[in-house]
Amino acid sequence: MGKLKSSRLLEKIDFSYFPRHVAIIMDGNGRWAERRGLPRNFGHQAGIKTVRRIIEAAVELKLPVITLYAFSVDNWLRPMREIKYLMKLLEKYIARDLKKLKKENVFLKVIGDITKFSPSTQKLIKSAIAELEGNTGLKLVLALNYGSRAEIVKAARKLSNLVAGKKMASKDIDEEKFSRFLETDTLSDPDLLIRTSGEKRLSNFLLWQVSYAELYFTDKLWPDFNRRDFLEAIIDFQKRKRRYGGL
Ligand code: FPP
16 A cells, blocks of 8 residues: 555554545644744645645545645735745646646545636636546545635525525425535535644634534644654544434
């Protein structure tokens, strides 16, 4: 199993009880750089290397879905210089890794409102989605200009329009139907949510979808998060008993 083969941790993994969807809040790039006396952008650059290795690991582990919180609706509050750098990194990542993602049978989905991105960034993202369209392996979901509350409001608006147009009866709106109107539509909900850097918040990420997810917080900063840490998070998940409110 590729780069994970040598890890003793692999033996501890129960492949019969594996998460189907792991969502990650990649946090701590800025602090990683600041601790080294470097500009914050160096942290984001190092963060891309982690993105690459965690996607590789997810492919090797045959994880069905991984969602990465790459840019939140609140990230616009950062200095324009940093925002531009993040966009450039995203573009570079797609341009550099697209071939490899295609070969590894990765499917790409974006959640969030990318219409606020520059036309060239949007074009690149759309062409990557099209290029990977037929792929049946790992579903890589990138949350870009994503905010969970905005997503829920948008779903409510779509449903209320249908009700107002008499295309749906309000009594027919249930949790299942509501889920279909979220951007994650038919994706299974995350079983495991990981946040790096010691912060213990959800930060407007998949609020509806993580209702029953196991939460895993690690002090490791995102650029330091490695394959072993990823395996440890999965092993920790496997030790927990999920009762969904039952006994
Ligand atoms: C959090 O660190 C990280 C981000 C806001 C951006 C994450 C983006 C990337 C790793 C690059 C783009 C992603 C892809 C998928 C190509 P922070 O800056 O909030 O760190 P801090 O809390 O220490 O300041």
